[in-house]
C-alpha cells in the first residue's frame with residue numbers, strides 16, 4: 032500500500048503516548064533511521080509551535096512524527112517546515128471540497144480555518160544532524176470543540192465521507208518523501224510551490240513574535256532560508272519565527 036523508498040518503512044505505533052515528537056526524538060538519538068515514523072491514536076502532552084500545546088482529537092485526528100536526516104546545507108534547513116506543510120497540502124487536496132492554503136510557516140488552512148499543524152524539532156551537533164517533523168491533522172471530527180469552532184476545521188467537514196486514517200497516512204508519507212526530495216534537489220521549485228500556496232502575500236499582516244511583541248507590515252516574501260520577509264515602515268525585515276494573523280478570524284488563499 033505504501034509507495035515510498037524510505038519514509039514510513041519503519042513505523043512504531045502507540046495507542047496513547049505523551050507526544051509522538053518526543054518518542055521520535057528519542058528514537059533519532061538512539062539511531063532511528065531517516066524516514067522512521069511514530070504514530071499515536073492520542074497524546075497526553077502534544078507539543079505545538081512556540082511552546083504551545085496541541086490538544087486532543089483522540090481517534091479522530093492523525094498524529095505522527097517522522098525522523099528526517101535531509102542532505103541540505105544548514106542555510107536551507109529552514110525550508111524543512113515549509114516543505115512539510117506543502118506535503119500536507121499535497122496529500123489532503125484530493126480529499127476535500129474547499130480550498131487549502133498555508134499560513135507561514137506551516138499552518139494548513141482549509142476554507143480559511145486551521146486543519147493541520149506542523150512542528151519541526153531538531154538537533155545539530157558536530158557529528159549528528161536530524162530533525163523530527165511532527166504533524167497533527169483534524170481528520171474525522173464531525174464538529175470541532177466549541178473553543179476551536181471559529182478557527183479550526185476537520186477534513187471531514189469538507190469531505191464527502193469519513194476519511195480512513197491509514198490511507199491518509201500513506202498518502203502523507205508519500206507526499207513527504209517527494210517534498211523531501213525536492214528540498215534536497217530543487218529548492219527553487221519548492222519555494223515557488225510554497226509561495227503559490229501561501230496566504231496573505233502582499234497583504235498587511237501582523238506577526239506576533241516569541242517575546243510577545245507584534246510587528247505589523249506587508250507580507251513581502253519568503254526567503255531561501257524559509258524566513259518571512261515583511262515591509263515594515265518602508266524597510267524590509269526578516270523573521271524566522273512568529274505567529275501570523277491577518278487581523279480577521281479567517282484566512283483565504285491569495
Ligand code: BTN
Nearest residue numbers: 050052077078079080148165167
Ligand atoms: C502547531 O500548529 O502548533 C503545530 C502542532 C503540531 C502537532 C503535532 S501532533 C503530532 C506531533 N507530536 C507532537 O507533540 N506535536 C506534533
